[in-house]
Amino acid sequence: MLDLAQRIVFCALLCSVYASCPPRCECSEAAHTVKCVSRDLRSIPTGIPGYTRNLFITGNQISRIGPESLKGLDNVTNLSLSNNRISEVESHTFAGLRSLRSLDLSNNQLAVVHPEAFTVQNQSLRELNLSRALYNHSSVMDLATSLRWSSLGTLKGLDLSHNGLIYLPSRIFSHLSNLRRLQLSNNSLVAIHNSTFSGLERLEELDLTLNALKTVPEEGLRELDSLPSADLLLGENPFTCSCGIEPFALWLNRSQGRIGDADGLVCAFPASMRNTSMLAVGSLTLGCHQWGAGAALVLQTSYVFLGIVLGFIGLVFLFVLYLNRKGIKKRIYEMRDAGRELWEGHHYRFEIDSDPRLSQASSSADV
Known part of the structure; x- marks a missing residue:
């Protein structure tokens, strides 16, 4: 009889646990985990157990999330x-998740990100994964505003890889003062500008691999030097080893201790330099300085020669004027007299036309 009672209690507990699991989801109280994977869900399911610490809702058809989507998930x-x-992610969508430490929004199509979309109570969020998450590169402006307004001062890791980013707005990360890891690989970044990484003095890892960097100008080098504690990854960029690459190559040799893939950085263009180590470019003779010195000398010589020629032409012209001074003076007088006669003729004609008596006489003659 006791055994039967125990079985009934066990079945009741089992049924209650099963009943608390949302439809089309899998729940494990022992692992504090709920999974709703590839169930064609159109919204966040309700009735998620309060014991849930790990919540996986992936591979579904959820187009929008807001504050009402994740109520009662304090743990x-x-x-x-x-x-x-x-x-679309509305403001304060995750505000009720006061224990949230890791948020994965990768592989979505975020076109609208509201200003306080990532605000979490107690600023508990540590990891934010937005890899392959932005609908297009224009969404980065929404993202920049949200990173500024969402109170992410305790965020440690941010993944923005595989988003096709062409540029990063100035000071986009300035409010992430405690960020340690920043993933920017597999984008289309063409340059590093001043204030791109402003506010990231504590950054420890920066991944810029597989972008579109052809070189890093001095402005960008100063920006990278503003991250004194960061280990950098710069591989798989199409570096162009022409004269303009020399400051970057010298910087690489000076900073290779903090560049994790320095030995693997090679030139992509021109063809004659392809696969040449970037560390060797600084010591190679690209002909930039020699050409520049020679060109400067040639240019200076050309200016001197041109000055001599123009001076000689000027002297000849003055000499010709001197020899023909009498004829030129006579010609000037003749032009002056001709102009005076022309002016007097016009003046006389004007007086005739303006005399009313002459106008009346002309009218009577016509009658």
């Missing part, structure tokens, strides 16, 4: 919403 620390085709 969730790891939330994955990847691959859901999410296009």
Whole structure:
């Protein structure tokens, strides 16, 4: 009889646990985990158990999330919403998840990111994954505003890889003062400008591999030097080893201790320099300085020669004027007299036309 009672209690507990799991989801109280993977869900399911710490809602058809989507999930620390085709994240969507430490929004289509989309109570968020998450590169302006307004002062890791980013707005990371890891690989960044990484003095890892950097000008080098503690990755960029690359090559040799893939950095263009180590470019003779010195000498010589020629022409002209001074003076007088006669003729004609008596006489003659 006791054994039967125990079985009934066990079944009741089992049924209650099963009943608390949302439809089309898998729940494990022991692992504090709920998974709703590839279930064609159109919204965040309701009835997620309060014990949930790890919540995986991935591979569904959820287009928008807002504050009402994640109510009552105070214990969730790891939330994955990847691959859901999410296009809009409203402000304070995650504000109720006061224990949230890791948020994965990768592989979505974020076109609208509201200013306080990533605000979390107690600023508990440590990891934010936005890899392959932005709908297009124009969404980066929304993202910049959200990173500024979402109170992410305790964020440690940010992944923005595989987003086709062409540029980064100035000071986009300035409010992420505690960021340690920044992933920017597999984008289309063509330059590093002043204030690109402003505010990231504590950064420890910066991945810029597989972008479109042909060189890093002095402005960009100063920006990278403003990250004194960061280990850098710069591989798989199409570096062009022409004269303009020399300051960058010299900087690489000076800073190779903090560049994790320095030995693997090679020239992509021109063809004659392809696969040449970037560390060797600084010591190679590209002909830049020699050409520049020679060109400067040639240019200076040309200026001197041109000055001599122009001076000689000027002297000849003055000499010709001197020899023909009488004829020139006579010609000037003749032009003056001709102009005076022309002026007097016009003046006389004007007086005739303006005399009313002459006008009346002319009218009577016509009658």
